[in-house]
């Protein structure tokens with residue numbers, strides 16, 4: 561019987577609470593590169609994949625999350641908007657008085673007539689939509705579906721028209737990381753207000769060719785963050801250590817604890833701190849690196865920082 565386990569103890573600055581709904585994923589994407597199904601360090605173990613949580617478990621987990629009165633609650637974990645009780649979950653959020661409710665989806669669902677308005681009326685204030693790259697070629701290559709890029713953009717447009725705040729969920733991947741600045745350039749005129757850059761912990765069986773070595777991707781990540789912040793976008797990062805974020809290292813100390821509707825989790829961060837970290841002034845604030853990433857790429861390019869660890873900013877309201 562699955563049950564919920566809150567993971568709250570963490571030395572870093574908390575920016576909200578994520579509820580991993582462990583919903584069915586409708587997409588044929590490699591599991592390890594999709595932020596919907598492998599969102600963070602507290603993601604359910606691999607053996608739980610393919611066993612979506614029962615409605616009762618999701619509702620129990622949601623009640624636990626709402627009792628914590630987080631300033632921001634994120635519903636994620638598969639396509640949770642396809643759950644038959646999705647609107648009930650959003651209504652419960654609205655009635656509880658949670659200020660912001662951000663629900664994650666691949667994006668095309670939002671393009672359906674009235675869909676965005678319906679979830680906004682139910683209780684969603686913001687949505688997160690997945691963009692794998694800044695071009696149709698790059699995005700559709702990872703998504704494995706021609707035309708997917710345009711459907712995501714159409715969903716973003718409909719969500720904005722419905723008054724929802726929109727955040728792009730962007731994995732840092734080998735085929736597309738050079739286009740991260742291009743993603744931000746597309747986001748700004750589209751009315752997107754938030755960016756969530758995520759380094760997949762992978763590799764899994766299919767994802768390895770898609771994982772980017774962090775030191776190679778870091779300059780592109782930093783340039784994208786710089787442009788996004790200059791344009792006033794609310795930027796979050798996940799899975800990116802402070803030493804890869806340059807002047808934006810403070811983003812690495814803001815984190816999202818998670819409650820899962822799936823099997824209990826240990827609460828132990830699966831991130832690693834290797835030899836370079838021993839002398840680093842940010843250890844204890846930085847999230848470290850996913851162990852699987854180290855297994856794939858080693859500690860090349862990871863270097864101790866010697867500046868004082870600090871929080872450069874906290875994400876602000878996305879919607880509006």
Ligand code: SF4
Pocket residue numbers: 801802803804833834836837840841842843844846847848849862863864865
């Ligand atoms: S050296 Fe280690 S602790 Fe320091 S910023 Fe990099 S990953 Fe984090």
